[in-house]
Amino acid sequence: MAESPVLELRDVEKAFGSVIALRSGTISVDAGSIHALVGENGAGKSTLVKIVAGLYQRDGGVFRLRGEDVDFTSTAQSKAAGVAVIYQEPTLFPDLSVTENIFMGRQPTTQFGRIDRKAMRHEVERLFTRLGVTIDPDRPAEGLSIADQQVIEIAKAVSLDASLLIMDEPTAALSGVEVERLFAIARSLRDEGRGLIFISHRFDEVFSLCDTVTVMRDGAYIATSSIAETSVDEIVHQMVGREVTELFPKLEAEKGGPLLEVEGLTSPGVFSDITFTVHAGEIVGLAGLVGAGRSEVARAVFGVDDYTAGSVRMGGSVVPKRNPNAAMRAGLALVPEDRRKQGLVVEAGVGENITLSIRNRLAKLGLVTTGIENRAAREWASRLEVKSNALDTVAATLSGGNQQKVVLAKWLATNPRVLLIDEPTRGIDVGTKSEVHRLLSQLAQQGMGILMISSELPEVLGMADRVLVMREGRITAEIDRAVATSENVMHAATHSSEAAA
Ligand SMILES: Nc1ncnc2c1ncn2[C@@H]1O[C@H](COP(=O)(O)OP(=O)(O)OP(=O)(O)O)[C@@H](O)[C@H]1O
Ligand SMILES: [Mg+2]
Structure with missing residues (x-):
């Protein structure tokens, strides 16, 4: 007889009052497999995950782990049964150290019943070496980038030695290098015979990492296919139930006068000598790796963070620093990266x-x-x-x-007259993504100036009239739409200008 799947859900239901989040949650995850779970925003993916994690209890349907019927009333039970979950939103405790976060709720104790700090430190070092992580285990979680928080969630999950690892959009906040590192970890866990569920809105990732894919729509199971036997078009069609129009519907817009002028903006250790202009009708892309200082520049321009030198002007007048209200009055708006928190x-x-x-x-x-x-x-x-x-x-x-x-x-x-937008489509499904792109294009056409930070190269290349590239706190290149390619943008993002010359 064939080995039972690690996880089996059949027709699982969950309602919140009158909202039916899940009508027929169905998935079967084999040992030694990475199974993609895809569907539009609100399709019920996270709800399904939370049932497996013991956060929610199902209203009906079959739930089996390694062939046995289970019913979890707490996350502790789910953890004990070998399930580890990396949630869509990191759930670290800001005041606790990295190490304490990893061992939250299950600290090893010495024979005298004290928390064994040495053992904890030792285990974290072992984990970080295995995962290639360089974060200081003793620092507090507060102030860590989203990418680092995500990495710690992964370390936490790996340390649980789970037989089922669920990752709910783990890559939404990661850059290319970090995604590759995560994938390497995921593949090694698969090769050890564990089962993995990977939720993502990025199809390139689904196709490079997963072997099987299950599609959901409106809380219901639609189909399961082997990755080798399906295509992006087929999956999108199953997800959306209709043809999806072209991504990046860029419209021709007339470039007007300068609106936002940033000159010599500097914040020691964060970014330096940032100079650029955004004109009416223009979409300026700000590309670079996570950590290059792009979000920090946007936050300083909008007055959330301070800077020590340089100036920000709107329509020729100086925008006072550290004053978001004044920035708003001057016609600026900032859509932040970490939308849930900020x-x-x-x-x-x-x-x-x-x-x-x-x-x-x-x-x-x-x-x-x-x-x-x-x-x-x-x-x-x-x-x-x-x-x-x-x-x-x-x-x-x-x-x-x-x-x-x-x-x-x-x-x-x-x-706003100028919109600063940080990762406009992170976590947004394919159908709505093209809507967001169309909307940004239309706003530019109506004369708005847009500064768009994006880690997705196709989005930058598809949407921007001009691409600024940042590396380690500096603008290293300015590339016009006509000549921008993923190669020259990536090169400017990863190589120093000396090396390029
Ligand atoms: N605690 C809750 N109370 C009420 N409604 C909820 C709750 N949790 C989820 N829902 C609803 O259930 C539906 C499914 O949500 P879910 O978070 O599972 O979607 P998802 O597939 O993970 O979407 P996304 O890709 O945007 O993360 C949504 O309509 C959501 O509003
Ligand atoms: Mg979700």
């Missing part, structure tokens, strides 16, 4: 989140009525296809991708 009030409703930024503006015009707010919220929510039953749906209960769309909607509703 952009979203998770306890508030979708509508309220979208209108938070425009409320001040409306108030100045003496126009605060919930009617107007709701109309604005509704308009943007529907333009971005936020999937929720009502505007008062609490943002925390939205799927990851839909939370992203709410933050996007919130800033677009402020109608």
